[in-house]
Amino acid sequence: MSIQSNVLGPFPSHTGSDPFGSLKHFEVLKTLGRGHFSVVYSARNRFNGVCVALKKVELSRMADAKAIEDCKREISLLQQLDHPNVIKYISHFVDENDLYIVLELASAGDLAKMIKHFTRTNKLMPEKTIWKFFSQICSGLEHMHSKRIMHRDIKPANIFVSGEGIVRLGDLGLGRFFGSKTTSAHSMVGTPYYMSPERIHEHDLGYDFRSDIWSLGCILYEMAALRSPFYGENLNLILLRQKIEALDYTPLPTNFYSSELRLLVSKCLVLDPEQRPDINEVNRIAQMMYTRFLTPANNTPTPTSSSSSSSRNDSASGNLTPVNNR
Known part of the structure; x- marks a missing residue:
């Protein structure tokens, strides 16, 4: 089973018509933070100029199914939420066995x-x-x-x-x-x-x-x-x-x-x-x-x-x- 089908399961990647659905659509600007298996970047979309937070999840470093389930869970939860005081989910895709989650950018930090x-x-x-x-x-x-x-x-x-x-x-x-x-x-x-x-x-x-x-x-x-x-x-x-x-x-x-x-x-x-x-x-x-x-x-x-x-x-x-x- 491919990493994409294993990780995303019922959450298929967006099609090519999605301007946020591919890594080549972004210009990565700088690193915002790091987690155990992830790195968050600020990035600019090449089509519309929108700046986003691009969360890269390094699937190849995940040794157990639980970590992969956490990825699926985060996407699922983000898709259910729509509120001005919750970070907005925009898209997600897989590129070279890494999962990318495209999120609203909070430019002033935390x-x-x-x-x-x-x-x-x-x-x-x-x-x-x-x-x-x-x-x-x-x-x-x-x-x-x-x-x-x-x-x-x-x-x-x-x-x-x-x-x-x-x-x-x-x-x-x-x-x-x-x-x-x-x-x-x-x-x-x-x-x-x-x-x-x-x-x-x-x-x-x-x-x-x-x-x-x-x-x-x-x-x-x-x-x-x-x-x-x-x-x-x-x-x-x-x-x-x-x-x-x-x-x-x-x-x-x-x-x-x-x-x-x-x-x-x-x-x-x-x-x-x-x-x-x-x-x-x-x-x-x-x-x-x-x-x-x-x-x-x-x-x-x-x-x-x-x-x-x-x-x-x-x-x-x-x-x-x-x-x-x-």
Whole structure:
């Protein structure tokens, strides 16, 4: 069986009429990133001048069927999704035994790059900026969950930003489709710092969509603190697991960020997944808070926002006060 038929299975390559359906149709510009079996390039289409992200998957280096299934899964998931805050699938094809997935290009990099910028400049991210980005992340994830798709690897490096400031969730190679009768998954995948306790636990407890909510809490915290809540020097998986299961993270400063932001982090970072809000609730809060920062004149204090008026800063970043490691 050829690599193309083995890998693509029910997802046949596009025909020659597709302007994105062949490597010769692209001018490769530069390397954007690398994975275990993949390289992502920025490329320009020779027919229409459109710049895209071209993900090259080196099939010949894949020694097991599971890795190939991950390729098929990513294509399948991308084809199901259509939302401004999710990286758009354009096409795919096979060239010299390598699979190429053509994706929408987010030219401004990713959230990890933005967090590093604030760290280098010794500034905290303004809360208005946090809600602007976080509300878009939540919108994209709400769309995914509505399609019964769990991301499973939400982290700053997988949250991309366009030149217009639009945030898009990407890298769905670890995504998992849940049929209507499926309630949980059992595989250990993802990035440990953003893994929920039920996923990083040494026992196979299973997990569901609320595992993504834990990861959202980690992202929201990191945008405010400029580091993962459970980051530590020289942590192995056992020590990280203990840190996560003890909820051992330093609270966010009360003198710069609103009580609503801090409360949402604490709601997401709950050990019992049943006690976490679902994506609809998290997205509702995120949209409400971003709207509030857009219209400060209409801001009405709530019982939970006693510290908000003194902590908000719409026009500039505050000086960075490092969150100490514990």
